[in-house]
Amino acid sequence: MDVADAFDAVAGSYDEARRRLVPCFDAFYGTAVEVAAPPLRAALAAGRTPEVLDLGAGTGLLSLLLAAAVPGVRLTLLDAAPGMLAVATGHLAARGAPHRTVNADLTDPLPAGRYDAVVSALAIHHLDDDGKRALYRRAAEALRPGGVFVNAEQVAGPTPALDRRYDEVWTAQITALGSDAEEIAGARERMRHDRPASVPDQLDWLRAAGLADVDCFFKSWRFAVLGGRRP
Numbered sequence: 001m002d003v004a005d006a007f008d009a010v011a012g013s014y015d016e017a018r019r020r021l022v023p024c025f026d027a028f029y030g031t032a033v034e035v036a037a038p039p040l041r042a043a044l045a046a047g048r049t050p051e052v053l054d055l056g057a058g059t060g061l062l063s064l065l066l067a068a069a070v071p072g073v074r075l076t077l078l079d080a081a082p083g084m085l086a087v088a089t090g091h092l093a094a095r096g097a098p099h100r101t102v103n104a105d106l107t108d109p110l111p112a113g114r115y116d117a118v119v120s121a122l123a124i125h126h127l128d129d130d131g132k133r134a135l136y137r138r139a140a141e142a143l144r145p146g147g148v149f150v151n152a153e154q155v156a157g158p159t160p161a162l163d164r165r166y167d168e169v170w171t172a173q174i175t176a177l178g179s180d181a182e183e184i185a186g187a188r189e190r191m192r193h194d195r196p197a198s199v200p201d202q203l204d205w206l207r208a209a210g211l212a213d214v215d216c217f218f219k220s221w222r223f224a225v226l227g228g229r230r231p
Helices: 003-008 014-021 025-045 061-069 082-095 129-142 160-176 181-193 199-208
Strands: 051-055 074-079 099-103 115-121 143-154 212-220 223-229
Touching: 014 181, 025 051, 025 061, 025 115, 025 143, 025 212, 025 223, 051 061, 051 129, 061 074, 061 082, 061 115, 074 082, 082 099, 115 129, 129 143, 129 199, 143 199, 160 181, 199 212, 199 223
Parallel strands: 051 074, 051 115, 074 099, 115 143
Antiparallel strands: 143 223, 212 223
C-alpha cells in the first residue's frame, strides 16, 4: 500500500481522528493560518482574488480554515489520494468556498499559476530530503512577490534521543486525548511512510529556495510550523 492508498483508506474518519493525533491541533493549525493570512488580505485590499495552493491537501482541513479566516480566497487543492480530495470537495462546496482539486503527487509539476500563499499540512514529510528541497524550490517559484510558503509539519528530533522522546510524549498525549490501541496502530502503520526532517535542516532548505524572513513560527515536540516569504 502506497501513501495515497493509506490515506484514502481513512478519508472518512481522518478529520475526527486528527484532533486526537495532533495534540496541539488548535495552536498548530491556527499558527499556519496566521502566517498565511497577511498576503491574502493584502490581495483582497488591492481588489484581487487571493490564490492559495494547498499541497497534500487531504480532506481540505487547512484550506477550510483559510477560507473561514479570509473569505474570498480561491483554493487549489493538490493531493495524490482521490478519496481524500472527494471529502475535501464536499466540505468546501458546503461552505461555498471557490476551489479546484488536482489529483497529483507532490513530486509532480505544480499547477500553473502564481499564488499568494502556498501551504501544506502534514504531507511533505512523506518525501525524502531531496524531494523536500526540490518541492521547496518549486513552491517558492510559484509564489507572487510577497507571497508566503507555510508548512505545518511533523518534524524529526535533532538527535536520535530527542526523536525517541518526541515519540514518547506524542504517545502519552494522544492516549490521554482518547486514542485507543486500534487508532494508534493505524497511525503508526501510516507513519511507516514518514521521512521527517529536523527543523534546522528545513529552515536552511527554505532559505536556499530563495525565501526571506524564514522562521519556525510554532513548535510543540514533533509538530512545527515553518515558512518564509518570497521577496
